[in-house]
Amino acid sequence: MTAVTQAPPCRASAPGRLGRWGRALSRELTTVVITTFGLLLVTFFIARVVPIDPVLAVVGDRAPADVYEKARLALGLDKPLWHQFAIYVGKVFTGDLGTSVLTSQKVVDDIRTVFPATLELATLGTLIGVVIGVPLGILAAVNQGRWQDQIARVVGLIGYSVPVFWIGLMALLLFYAKLGWVAGPGRISVVWQDIVTTRTGVIMLDAALDGEWEAFWDAFSHLILPAAVLGLLSVAYVSRMTRSFMIGELQQQYVIAARVKGVSEAAVIWRHALRNAAVPLFTVIALSYMHLLEGSVLTETIFAWPGLGRYLTNALLNADMNAVLGGTLVVGVVFIGVNLLTDIIGRLADPRVR
Amino acid sequence: MQTSADKTNQPLLDIANLKVDFHTPTGIVQAVRGLSFTLGRERLGIVGESGSGKSMTGRAILDLIPHPGVVGADRMMFRGQDLMAMDKRERRKLRGRHISMVMQDPKFSLNPVQTVGSQIAEAYRIHRKAGAREARERSLTMLESVQIREPARVYDLYPHEVSGGMGQRVMIAMMLIAEPEILIADEPTSALDVTVQLQILKILDDLVSERGMGLIFISHDLHLVQSFCDRVIVMYGGKVMETLPAAELADETTRGRRHPYTLGLLNCLPDLDHPREKLPTLNRDPAWLA
Known part of the structure; x- marks a missing residue:
């Protein structure tokens, strides 16, 4: 009935x-x-x-x-x-961005090789930023004013204020030269150069598709250090923003109501408060991702990373207008795309704007 | 308000000398200073001005005093169990299940990104080992008992999609679904339209008497407390000024026995039958807080 x-x-x-x-x-x-x-x-x-x-x-x-x-x-x-x-x-x-004076290749083809390099760097950097930055920010917000908060503050300060070229060189010195934990500059060792068939241009993905796992790990060990350097900046930004969003949410009445119901503190933080803080946080993460997708000239230079940032800077210094404009166009389109994606995710996350 | 459930005659809540202090950099702020009362299966009103410590009393009972607040009491017993001796975990287990609270404004006290139904079901699942289906069924029944006509439709709505009155019904459903013995209602109708205030109070009253619960009704509305409660505690500056049967608030013949602060509050009420040019100002005597 x-x-x-x-x-x-x-x-x-x-x-x-x-x-x-x-x-x-x-x-x-x-x-x-x-x-x-x-x-x-x-x-x-x-x-x-x-x-x-x-x-x-x-x-x-x-x-x-x-x-x-x-x-x-x-x-x-x-x-x-x-x-x-x-x-x-x-x-x-029709995919014609002209010919680069500098490389005398089609700009489209140039970008097709440099953009995936930047893409994998930016993606892993952002991933590190989110995986470390969000929990760090939550920890700081929950323990506001205590030592956890201070540690997060120092990490943020370092990430913001220490220049990337210095920390990049120091990281190379320590983890590559002294400890030998990771591979040095470049995207992949000479041994593996041109062995993996280029499908996506993202070497790790191509290696995995080929089943060349040794090449995969070699590429990963080249990627991890520059990605970590970029990730530190992202951690600083994401953790600071997470902290401030979470502090805002934890003061809300619905958080008290959840506690009145008997919800455990962990669930109050992760299920109730973070779910609300996530809405603006998506935008912050997307902004930081877009920033990295433009290509980071300093990091790419130090790590001899053949990415978009280096390509564009070179083109600019040599007045290679087709390459500059083509690159700008690609960066712009990526911006628009990530923006659209963020809006869609934001809509999914917040029933009030759905 | 004695019911058959209350055979032992033991009060639901027995509090002696409750204190809530906030240790701030500029000194200690005493929000509640030595409050004592017992609560049976009755409707107890707590009235007072803003900052008189009424809300903090409710929060202290729930162990939800925010940092840097410190709660102290000579005795704080819930049905013979010593609340002061319990750890945080045990206190949390009491929340929702045995002592619950309806808050002021449903616009802010419901989680904006969860459907109202899932929030009610969550309150049930925390305390009962219940599957999703059973929790949903129970929530729908609960929505019906707060007189929501289409529970299944309302269940899937988000808080911004319901009106204030409906939001407060959802709140009541959420806070009563685990069948607590004590409900603290902290200004439950202050944020609502006058037209729906009485409806909400009626629902609250019906559920509380039906289940033989103890209700602590926190309000600054003397008329409301007088008509809705059995007994009233008048608070000022974190202290009890007096405790009296609610009926006596309106009773002119007992005025001689009233505390001057209570009289002061009563005198501030405008009276439609006897309009006055100027309402008197409340004169507060520092000796009351001594």
Whole structure:
């Protein structure tokens, strides 16, 4: 009897929630389209504004006027600006970001090799940041003002204030040169170079797919040190933010209510408070991840890591505009993608904005 | 309010000289200074101004005084068990199961990211070895007993999707599902619309008398306490000014026996039948706290 009377509202609410989901998703997608368009516009105009003549970059300084003119026509620079922009967008969407002057390879191919290197570094760095930073922040928040809090504070301070190039060198000196626990600079030992077939570009993943476990561990031992150095920065940021979010949540009335019910302290912290703190925490973690995905020039330089940061810096120093703009575009797209993902996770985590 | 369940005549709660001190860098703040009372299966009101220590009394009974507060008492017994001798773990086992509390504002005291149903079920599963299905069944029954018409629909709602009155019913369901003997209601209707206040009180009253529970009703609303409680403790500055039968609050003939503070509070109440130009100010005598 009750089941019969209760059925209609349940059924009515299901499409309601789905509908809200659909609307939210379409809103998100609209945002993505608009920001991507804006990104393309910005990269396009940067290329027009910078005092680097794209024609000269192709033909060289001493080209005669007719050669110069021919190249200008070939590049489509005589066409109106909107037309040039349309051509640019068309090229981007067919995967043509031009050719790098520096490497004389297609920028797309360059990025295809450098981005996975940065991706694995940033991902492991963020993972370290989350796995250590979140519990550390919780520990500090729960023991506010006590020694645990002080330790977390010092770790945060070190992570924030000690320069990456110094700690990177010291880490190499200690763990590579003295202790020999990890491999040195580079992504993989020479022995394994080019043995693993490139599928994703992430060497560890490719090695695993090939079943080359020795190569896998070799790549891991190259990766762990730079990832830990980046991870320290991430730990500092994530633990500080976790601490402050958790302190905020632990003061809420619902936490007292949970204790009144007889919920154990561990469950109060992990099930009730952290579940609420997680909502803003996702954004913080995503921000820190995006920051690392831009490529970290210093870390990549010290560890001879052929990542996006080094590639972009080199390109910039050599006025290799195609590479710079292509890289910027990729970083921008990754930003938009991670942002979208964070929004979706945020929606899933917080019923109030679902 | 004596019921057959109370055969031993033992009070549910027996507290002597309860003190709550907060050790702050600027000195010790005494929130409660020497409160004594016993609670049977009755409705006991605690009234007083803000900061008089009423809420801290409730928290002290539950062992939920926040850091840096320290609780002391000559005697604090729950049905013959010495609360002061128990460790944190044992005190936690009492919470929810034997002593529970309904808080002021359901908007803040329900976890925003959990459905209300799962929060009620959680309270049940902590204390009873029950499966998810049984806990759900019990929660639905409990929602029904706080007069929610479509329990199955409400069960899956999130706190922001329910009204204040419904939120407070959920709160009551959550705090009573493990069938505690004592319920502390800390201003349970202050955050609600006047129209739903009486409904909530009715539900609370029905459940408390039905189950023969002891109720500590903390409020600053003299009218409410007078009509809702059996006995009233008047607190000021962390001390008991006087304890009196609730009926006597309204009784003009007993005014001669009243404590000046109680009289002061009563005089501050505006009276619709006899409107006054100016309400008197409460004159507080430092000697009361001596």
